[in-house]
Amino acid sequence: MFEPAPPARGGPREPTTSLHGIVDPAAARRGFALVRLEPAPDLADLVERHWVVRWDLPPGESFTQTVVPHPVGNVVAEQAGYAAHGIPPGLFARTLIGSGAVVGTKLRPGALRVLLGSDDALRPGAHVPASSFLGPTADSAARAAVAAALAGREAEAVAGLEPLLRARAAAVRTPRRARDLERVQAVMAALVSGRLGPGATVRDLADLVGTSPRSLQRLFAASVGVSPKWVLRRHRVHVAADLLAGDPAQDLAALATAVGYYDQAHLGTDFVRVTGSTPAAYARRCAASRAALAEAVGA
Numbered sequence: 001m002f003e004p005a006p007p008a009r010g011g012p013r014e015p016t017t018s019l020h021g022i023v024d025p026a027a028a029r030r031g032f033a034l035v036r037l038e039p040a041p042d043l044a045d046l047v048e049r050h051w052v053v054r055w056d057l058p059p060g061e062s063f064t065q066t067v068v069p070h071p072v073g074n075v076v077a078e079q080a081g082y083a084a085h086g087i088p089p090g091l092f093a094r095t096l097i098g099s100g101a102v103v104g105t106k107l108r109p110g111a112l113r114v115l116l117g118s119d120d121a122l123r124p125g126a127h128v129p130a131s132s133f134l135g136p137t138a139d140s141a142a143r144a145a146v147a148a149a150l151a152g153r154e155a156e157a158v159a160g161l162e163p164l165l166r167a168r169a170a171a172v173r174t175p176r177r178a179r180d181l182e183r184v185q186a187v188m189a190a191l192v193s194g195r196l197g198p199g200a201t202v203r204d205l206a207d208l209v210g211t212s213p214r215s216l217q218r219l220f221a222a223s224v225g226v227s228p229k230w231v232l233r234r235h236r237v238h239v240a241a242d243l244l245a246g247d248p249a250q251d252l253a254a255l256a257t258a259v260g261y262y263d264q265a266h267l268g269t270d271f272v273r274v275t276g277s278t279p280a281a282y283a284r285r286c287a288a289s290r291a292a293l294a295e296a297v298g299a
Helices: 025-031 111-116 138-150 154-159 162-172 175-193 202-208 213-223 228-246 252-258 264-275 279-298
Strands: 033-037 047-056 062-067 074-078 081-085 092-097 099-107 127-129
Touching (some): 025 062, 033 154, 047 138, 047 154, 074 138, 099 111, 099 138, 099 154, 111 162, 111 175, 138 162, 175 202, 175 228, 202 213, 202 228, 213 228, 228 252, 228 264, 228 279, 252 264, 252 279, 264 279
Antiparallel strands (some): 033 047, 047 099, 062 092, 074 081, 081 127
16 A cells, blocks of 8 residues: 655655646736746645736736636735635636736645645635634735735745745644645646656556545545546646647647547547637637737737
8 A cells, every 4th residue: 555655845846736727828928927936845745836926907908817727725815815715616717907916825736625724625616814724914924925026026925925834834734634645646746747648547546546546536535625537637628728729730639639538529528618618719719819929029
């Protein structure tokens, strides 16, 4: 059986979520600036990365960005407040106007359940005020972080929030939670890295950590809030969408095989379910955005 010996919290960690998920990335580059920052080493067992988004749109203009979520929670500081967000039940969309900034912490799979200490973390679309688990100074720290982000000081923005996460992590880490997190994250890391291959099954995921598919389902239900099958489908759609954004003209039947589907029809079904768009329509959208971006850069 898989009995992981968790690496030291300051040791190297494999990615457990991809960089995919931003719908129509060429359009996104015209709407806002995104900066990703690594967490402090002692938080890397719970935090995948921090991210800072900043925008400054002309008067009267707006930009709506859609994201296909990963199976993780985020803790987000913005002008409206500071809160933990669970996995959205569908697509996440945010409309930007004027100017502003958001400072977020993308957690590793299962980490939100650990930090909150309750099953609230597993509710689709969960929204929990950060002060309820990070303490009474959370809101003031978040306001300072947003101000730093608006000024272009992303590292300072993140550094102001990490002590709150560190204190909470120290209070809630236990050996059992560490073991559960390690199993979940071993599965996710193997999937994201591609070591399991595009046609991986739930059985393959379970074999990786020396357990049964049913036990793995229980682990994901208790720690993450979604099933391993959900994770597999979401990962394939993430990869397919990213490949289409990079090359909108590619053959869709070949794309389906490349990301682990038996045929183009199965890709289409999952793609529409997750993104609300067919692969062909999404490819056309990305092609138009790439052309508009190239024109704007060349102007």
